Amino acid sequence: MISTTKLTPNTQLNSSALLIENVNFWYGTKQALTDISLNIPQEKVTAMIGPSGCGKSTLLKSLNRIGELEGKVKVTGSIRFLGQDIYHKRVNINTLRRQIGMVFQRPNPFATSIYENIAYGIRIFRSVSRGELDAQVESALQGAALWEEVKDSLNKSALGLSGGQQQRLCIARALAVNPKVLLMDEPCSALDPLSTLKIEELIHGLKTHLTIIIVTHNMQQASRVSDYTAFFNTDESRIGKLIEFGTTEKIFTDANHSQTRDYVAGRFG
Numbered sequence: 001m002i003s004t005t006k007l008t009p010n011t012q013l014n015s016s017a018l019l020i021e022n023v024n025f026w027y028g029t030k031q032a033l034t035d036i037s038l039n040i041p042q043e044k045v046t047a048m049i050g051p052s053g054c055g056k057s058t059l060l061k062s063l064n065r066i067g068e069l070e071g072k073v074k075v076t077g078s079i080r081f082l083g084q085d086i087y088h089k090r091v092n093i094n095t096l097r098r099q100i101g102m103v104f105q106r107p108n109p110f111a112t113s114i115y116e117n118i119a120y121g122i123r124i125f126r127s128v129s130r131g132e133l134d135a136q137v138e139s140a141l142q143g144a145a146l147w148e149e150v151k152d153s154l155n156k157s158a159l160g161l162s163g164g165q166q167q168r169l170c171i172a173r174a175l176a177v178n179p180k181v182l183l184m185d186e187p188c189s190a191l192d193p194l195s196t197l198k199i200e201e202l203i204h205g206l207k208t209h210l211t212i213i214i215v216t217h218n219m220q221q222a223s224r225v226s227d228y229t230a231f232f233n234t235d236e237s238r239i240g241k242l243i244e245f246g247t248t249e250k251i252f253t254d255a256n257h258s259q260t261r262d263y264v265a266g267r268f269g
């Protein structure tokens with residue numbers, strides 16, 4: 001159910017998964033984000049919306065530090081995951097990325113079997129018996145609502161699955177290592193309407209035990225799947241900033257800022 005609590009970016013929620021404070025982000029000398037403060041609630045779905053180039057993906061990728069893989073980047077400010085500073089020098093990046101998993105715009109399964117796509121990540125983090133591995137693979141595929149469709153073809157190539165199935169496999173792969181947060185970067189933009197519906201249903205079920213952050217250009221999708229929405233924009237400086245954060249109901253029906261109202265009404269972007 002969508003809460004009607006009035007929220008501002010700095011409002012302290014009872015249970016915060018990620019606390020983002022005064023974050024600035026640069027690719028080399030190009031600044032992509034300025035002064036972002038946002039409190040991502042635990043076990044809810046938060047949508048990030050805004051026109052192309054306003055830094056939604058950049059912020060998403062800074063939450064599990066995979067943005068750093070794209071070359072020389074600089075981040076200032078603070079991002080706390082369950083209270084811990086993710087940029088602290090003693091943070092184990094592999095553990096961070098296990099706890100904060102990610103699903104991308106285009107499904108990117110490994111060119112191996114369906115089974116191996118899931119088993120690979122589990123084996124990296126701990127040694128398990130074959131029986132336990134089988135059970136965990138099944139559990140992850142069940143969690144991504146894919147088990148019934150693939151249980152008789154686990155040894156077949158993942159590349160033979162449809163695009164929608166591949167995306168659910170990628171979700172299963174992320175779920176297999178028990179993340180606490182799932183970052184989704186336009187996960188349905190390459191999918192047909194039926195596959196999109198399946199992913200949206202999945203998101204709805206997953207938030208009972210996962211915090212989900214989804215970047216989407218689809219306003220209907222944002223309003224269907226999310227509890228909270230963050231709207232980003234740029235001005236003439238071309239640097240992304242957070243304009244407004246609140247319950248999805250408030251952002252879509254009674255936003256404080258005219259830019260937000262114009263964007264959700266489809267008047268620009």
Ligand SMILES: Nc1ncnc2c1ncn2[C@@H]1O[C@H](COP(=O)(O)OP(=O)(O)OP(=O)(O)O)[C@@H](O)[C@H]1O
Pocket residue numbers: 027030032050051052053054055056057058059070240
């Ligand atoms: N690897 C990179 N190197 C340099 N600049 C980048 C890189 N990735 C993104 N940018 C720039 O950072 C800014 C924010 O990009 P980002 O992809 O985060 O925006 P976005 O809101 O997610 O856009 P879209 O909705 O089109 O995906 C843009 O100006 C973009 O050109």
